[in-house]
Amino acid sequence: MTHTLKTPRPEPVCGMDTWMPTAASIVGVRDENFNTRTFTTQFVDEEIGRRYQFAPGQFNMLYLPGVGEAAFSVSSDVSKPGRIEHTIRRVGSVTRALWRLREGAMIGLRGPFGRAWPMEEMRGRHVVIVAGGIGIAPLRPVIYALLNQPGYCKRLMLLYGCRTPEDRVYADELEAWDNRHDIEVLVTVDNATGDWAGPVGVVTDLLKRVKVAAQETIVLVCGPKLLNRAAAWNFLQLHVPPDRVFLNLERNMNCGFARCGHCQFGGKFVCSDGPVFRFSEIEHIFTKEDM
Amino acid sequence: MSSESKALADFFLPRAGLDELIGVLLAEGYQVLGPTLIHDTVMIRPIDSADQLPRGIRDRQDGGLYRLTAGDPDLSFEYVVGPNGPKPYLFPPKLKLFDFRATEGRFVLEAGPPDVPKYAFLGVRACELAAIAVQDRVFGMAEPGMFRCESESWYTQARENALFIAVNCTQVGGTCFCGSWGTGPRATKGFDLALTELRTGFLVEVGTPRGQAIVDRLPVREPTATELELAELKLHHAEEEMGRHLRTDDAKEVLDQNLEHPRWDQVGNRCLSCGNCTMVCPTCFCCTVEDSTHLDDDLITRTRYWESCYTHQFSYVTTGPERNTIRGRYRHWLRHKVSTWWDQFGTSGCVGCGRCITWCPVGIDLTEEIAAIRDGGGE
Numbered sequence: 001m002t003h004t005l006k007t008p009r010p011e012p013v014c015g016m017d018t019w020m021p022t023a024a025s026i027v028g029v030r031d032e033n034f035n036t037r038t039f040t041t042q043f044v045d046e047e048i049g050r051r052y053q054f055a056p057g058q059f060n061m062l063y064l065p066g067v068g069e070a071a072f073s074v075s076s077d078v079s080k081p082g083r084i085e086h087t088i089r090r091v092g093s094v095t096r097a098l099w100r101l102r103e104g105a106m107i108g109l110r111g112p113f114g115r116a117w118p119m120e121e122m123r124g125r126h127v128v129i130v131a132g133g134i135g136i137a138p139l140r141p142v143i144y145a146l147l148n149q150p151g152y153c154k155r156l157m158l159l160y161g162c163r164t165p166e167d168r169v170y171a172d173e174l175e176a177w178d179n180r181h182d183i184e185v186l187v188t189v190d191n192a193t194g195d196w197a198g199p200v201g202v203v204t205d206l207l208k209r210v211k212v213a214a215q216e217t218i219v220l221v222c223g224p225k226l227l228n229r230a231a232a233w234n235f236l237q238l239h240v241p242p243d244r245v246f247l248n249l250e251r252n253m254n255c256g257f258a259r260c261g262h263c264q265f266g267g268k269f270v271c272s273d274g275p276v277f278r279f280s281e282i283e284h285i286f287t288k289e290d291m
Numbered sequence: 292m293s294s295e296s297k298a299l300a301d302f303f304l305p306r307a308g309l310d311e312l313i314g315v316l317l318a319e320g321y322q323v324l325g326p327t328l329i330h331d332t333v334m335i336r337p338i339d340s341a342d343q344l345p346r347g348i349r350d351r352q353d354g355g356l357y358r359l360t361a362g363d364p365d366l367s368f369e370y371v372v373g374p375n376g377p378k379p380y381l382f383p384p385k386l387k388l389f390d391f392r393a394t395e396g397r398f399v400l401e402a403g404p405p406d407v408p409k410y411a412f413l414g415v416r417a418c419e420l421a422a423i424a425v426q427d428r429v430f431g432m433a434e435p436g437m438f439r440c441e442s443e444s445w446y447t448q449a450r451e452n453a454l455f456i457a458v459n460c461t462q463v464g465g466t467c468f469c470g471s472w473g474t475g476p477r478a479t480k481g482f483d484l485a486l487t488e489l490r491t492g493f494l495v496e497v498g499t500p501r502g503q504a505i506v507d508r509l510p511v512r513e514p515t516a517t518e519l520e521l522a523e524l525k526l527h528h529a530e531e532e533m534g535r536h537l538r539t540d541d542a543k544e545v546l547d548q549n550l551e552h553p554r555w556d557q558v559g560n561r562c563l564s565c566g567n568c569t570m571v572c573p574t575c576f577c578c579t580v581e582d583s584t585h586l587d588d589d590l591i592t593r594t595r596y597w598e599s600c601y602t603h604q605f606s607y608v609t610t611g612p613e614r615n616t617i618r619g620r621y622r623h624w625l626r627h628k629v630s631t632w633w634d635q636f637g638t639s640g641c642v643g644c645g646r647c648i649t650w651c652p653v654g655i656d657l658t659e660e661i662a663a664i665r666d667g668g669g670e
Contacts, residue, residue, distance in 0.1 A: 016400065017444055019388050019580060019593060023397045044396045065393045065591055066584050091609050106396055225610075252607050254579055259443070260598070261577030262605055264623070265613075267631025288550060290619025 010053040013043075014110035018257050021063040021108025022048055026101050027083065032169045036134060037099055038075065038087045041107065049082055055116030056141035057248060057276045061256045062086060063108030067097040071253040071271070073138035074112060078145055084109075087137040087169060113256040115276050117142050117220055117246060125218045126155040130231045132203055132223025133162055136169055138248050138275075139222055147182060157184040157210065161203030161227065165189050165196045186210070203227060204234045214239040222248035229287060232279055245279040247286075266291055299487060299522050300494035302511035308492065309367070310341040312456070313413065315508045321411035321454060324380060326373070331359055333373035335380070335412070344414070345370065352465040352534070352645065354654025362462075365490040368414055371464035372644050374571045376419045377412050381449050382426065384597045388580065392589050401590060404445050411454040415482070417475030418467075418644040420457060422573030423450070424481055428636040429576045454501060457482035461525040465534040466645030468658055472539055474642045476529040487522040494522045535645060537658040538665070543630040545665045550622070554664045559618025561653050566599035568647035568655075569624065574632075574640045577605070600624055625657055 013022050028040035043049035054060075054074045063069040070092075076085035090099040101107070119142070127146060129139050139158075146156050158177065162168050168187070178185040186206045188199040199206060203223070217240050221231045228247050235245050251263035251270040258272035266285040268274060273281075285291045304312070316323050317339060325338040328345045338344065349362035350370040362369040390401040427433045431442030432450065460467075460476035469475030478485045483502030486493040494514050497503050569575045579598040582591050598605060601620050606613040614620045632640030641657070648656045 016389055016403070020391065020400065021398055023393075025396065065582070065589075068582070106393065108393070108398055250608060251613065252605065260579060261600065262579070262598070264600075264627070264631075267627065267634045269635070284547075285550070290614050290616050291623070 009115070010055065010058075010112055012111050012113060012257070013048050013052050018110065018255075018259075021061075021069075021110050024084075024107055024109045026103050026105045026107065029101070029103060032087060032171070033166055035091075035099075036087060036089045036169055038085050038170075039098070039101065040076070040083050040085050041109065042083060043109075044106070052084070052112075053081055054078065054084070054112035054141075056119065056145055057117040057138050058112035058114045059138070059256070059271075059275065060084075060086065060109050060111030061113070061253070062098060063110070064094065064097050064101075065108070068094045069108075069110075069254075070094040070098075071113075071250075071256060073248070073275075075137040075140045076144075077148070078141050079148055087134065087140075089134045110256060113271055115272070115274055117248075117276050118218075118278075119145060121244070122146065122153045122218055124154055126213055126216045127153045127157070128212065128217055128219045128235075129156075129158045130203060130219060130221045130223070130227070131158070131160050132227035133167060134169060135221075135223035135227070135248070136160055137222075139220060140170065140173075142220060143177070143183070147177075147180070150182060154216065155184075156182060158186070159203050159206045159210075160185070160187045161189070161206070161223070162187075163190045164193050166193065184210075202230065204230045207234055207238070212238050212240070215241075217244065219245045220248075221246065232286070236279070242280040242283060243278050247277050247279060247282075248275050249277060249282075250275065298514075299519055299526070300496045300514050302495040302497070302506060303492055303514040303518055304486070304495050304509055304511050305492040306490075308510050309344075311509055312505070313339065313341055315505055316411040316413070316454070319411075319505075321409050323411045323413055324377070325413040326368070326370075328359075332357060333359070333370050334375050335373070335377070335414075338413070341367070344368075349462060350464060352467075352649045354466070354648050354656050355651055356465075356654070357649050363490070366488055368458045368486075368488045369462050371460055371462065371467060372416055372419065372646060374646060374650055376573050376644075377410075377415060377423060377453075378426070378573045380408070380410055380412075381423070381446055381453065382430075382576065386445065386595045388593045388595055390590055390592050392591065394589060407445060407448040407452060409452045410449070411456065413456045414458045415455050416458065416460055416644075417478040418469045418642045419573055420455065420478055420481035421469075421472070421474035421642040422644065423455075425574045425632075425636070425638055425640060425642065426576060428638060429574070454505075455482045455484075455498075456502075457485040457498075459485060459487045459522075459526055460529050461488060463529045463532045463534060464645055464649075466648040466656075467643065468533055468535040468537050468645060469643035470530060470533045471535075471537040471658075472639060472641065472643040477526055487526065489518060489521055489525075491518075494518060535643075535648070535656065535658045537643065537661060539629075539639070541665070542661050543633055545661060546626050546630045549664050550626075552664045554660065555618050555622050558655060558660055559616060559621055561655060562617050562621045563652060564601045564617045564620055565652060566601040567650045567652065569599040569601060570597070571646040571650045572628075573642065573644060573646070574628075575599075600627070621655075625660065628657070629661070 023044040258269040263270040347364035457478040
C-alpha cells in the first residue's frame with residue numbers, strides 16, 4: 001500500500017492528444033445532502049479500469065455529451081482503483097446535468113490531472129486537514145490513505161466547516177471517523193439549525209480548541225477562497241512554516257493539462273502546477289484580487 | 292550560424308527569379324503563403340505568383356494607427372508586419388480536433404483533424420520566426436522534457452512540414468522593437484532561406500539543406516561585393532531606426548515587483564478589454580475547446596477556438612470571473628507576456644513585433660507602460 005503514499009503523477013488515460021474522453025458508467029449514486037451527490041464510476045473498458053490510477057488531490061474532467069465538461073476532484077479511496085468517486089455539487093449547467101444522472105448512465109472521463117497532495121511530507125508529522133463545504137472532497141482520499149496506513153503520520157486532525165448542518169458532505173463518514181482513535185474530527189457550522197449541538201462559527205475558530213505543534217505540523221486546506229485565506233493566515237500566525245501549508249485551488253479549466261491557458265493564476269497553471277500548491281510558492285499573489 | 296562573422300548571403304537571385312521561386316515551391320507541393328494587399332492592409336494569404344505581392348508599398352504604424360503609403364515602386368517587401376502572420380496557419384483560429392460518437396457505452400473516434408498542410412511561408416520576418424520558436428516551446432516541440440504534457444501533434448507536424456523563406460527588414464515599422472529583444476530586424480535562425488531585397492533582386496542566405504535544395508533549382512549567381520555592401524547598409528539602417536525601445540533586462544522584475552502600481556489603474560481605464568492584442572500577437576496561444584452536436588445524428592465535433600484572456604468567460608468560476616476588472620485582465624496579459632512566460636517556458640513571450648501597439652484601438656503601448664512602471668510614473 002505504501003506506493004499510494006509516494007505521490008506519483010500517473011499518466012492520464014485519455015486519447016487523441018489528451019482531448020478524447022474515456023467511457024465510464026455510473027455504478028452508484030449517494031446523496032450527501034440536498035444539492036450534493038457522490039457518484040461512483042467504473043470504466044467501461046476493463047483494461048483501462050486496471051490502468052487508471054490517481055493520487056490524492058488530482059482531478060478528472062468529466063464529460064456529459066451535449067452538455068459539457070468540468071473539472072472534479074477524485075474523492076475516493078486510492079486503494080480501491082476500480083471504483084472512482086466524484087462528489088458533485090449542483091451549482092451550474094454541467095453540474096446540474098451530472099447531478100441528475102442515475103446508475104447505468106454513461107459519462108466521459110479525461111484524467112487524472114494535476115499535482116497531488118504531498119503524501120511523503122506527511123510521514124511522521126501532525127497532519128491538520130482544514131476543509132470547507134465541498135472542499136472536503138479532494139481531501140477525503142488523503143484521509144483514507146492515512147487511515148489505511150496506521151502509524152504513517154503521527155497525528156491526524158480534520159477541521160471541517162459548513163454553512164449549516166445540512167451542507168455537510170460525508171456526514172456518515174464524519175461520524176465514523178469521529179469514533180476512531182486515530183483521527184480527531186471537529187465540525188463547525190456558521191449557522192446552527194435543527195438539533196445541532198456542536199461548535200458554531202467559522203472553521204478557523206476551531207483552532208481555539210486544539211493545540212498545534214507548529215514545527216511538526218503540515219496543513220492541508222481546501223474550501224472557498226475566504227476559508228483558504230483565513231486558514232493559511234491562522235496557521236502562519238501559529239508559526240507553521242509557509243512551505244508546510246498546502247492549498248487546493250480552483251480555476252476555470254478547459255483542457256486540464258496546461259494547454260488552453262484558462263486556469264492561470266499569476267504564472268501558475270492551476271491544472272498542472274496545482275491544484276495543490278505550497279503556500280510559499282504562491283504567497284506573492286495569494287491575497288491579491290483580480291489575479 | 293552567426294551572420295556577423297559570415298557574409299550576408301551565399302547567392303543573388305535576380306528579381307524575375309522570385310516568380311520562379313514561387314513556381315518551384317508550388318511544384319514541390321507547398322501551399323505558398325505570402326503578403327498580399329487586402330482591405331488596405333498587408334495580410335499573409337495564399338499566393339501563386341509574384342504579381343500578387345504588394346509592390347511599391349510602405350506602411351506607417353503607430354499606437355492604434357496603420358496606414359499604407361507609397362514606397363519604392365521597384366520593391367515588394369518595403370513594409371513590415373501586418374495584423375496576421377504564420378500563426379493563424381500553424382495554430383488556426385478554429386481547428387476541428389476530431390469527430391466522435393457516444394454509442395453503446397463507448398466513445399468512438401469517427402474522424403481526426405483536417406490533413407496537416409504543407410506550407411511555404413514567403414516573406415516571413417525575423418520577429419515572426421522568433422515567435423514561432425516561442426510557440427514551439429508552448430506546444431511542446433522544443434525540449435519536451437521541459438513542458439508538462441505531450442506536444443500538440445497537429446502543430447508539430449504542420450511546423451515540421453513548413454518551409455520558411457524569410458525576408459530581412461530593410462525598413463522598420465513605427466511600433467517595432469525587435470531590436471530590444473534581439474529578435475530582429477535581421478533573421479539569424481529558423482529559416483530555410485533568408486532574402487534581403489534590392490531593386491535588382493535578392494541576396495539569398497541558405498539556412499538549411501531544404502533551403503539549399505530549393506536554391507539549386509533557381510537561376511542564382513554569386514553576389515557581387517557591391518550588392519553585399521548595399522544590403523548590409525540597408526540592414527544597418529533598419530537596426531538604427533527602431534520605432535520603439537524597451538529595456539528588457541529587468542522587464543520581468545519591474546512587473547513582478549509592482550503588482551499594485553497605480554499605473555495599472557491608469558492603463559485599466561484606457562484598455563477596452565477588446566482582445567485585439569491577443570488576436571494579433573504571434574505568441575498568444577490561449578484557446579477554448581468546445582463540442583457541437585447534431586440534432587439528427589449522434590455525431591459530436593470537438594473544435595478548438597482561439598480564446599482571449601480579456602473575455603469575461605476566460606477566468607469564470609461559480610462566483611464570477613476571477614479577473615473581474617479590466618485592470619486585472621490587462622495586468623494578467625502583460626505580466627504573462629514579459630514575466631511569467633519566462634517561468635512557464637523559459638523565454639520571453641514578447642518578440643517586439645509591435646502589433647499589439649498598432650492594433651490597439653486606443654494605442655496602448657507596452658513599452659511605454661513598462662517604462663512608466665519602472666520610472667514610478669502613474670497619473
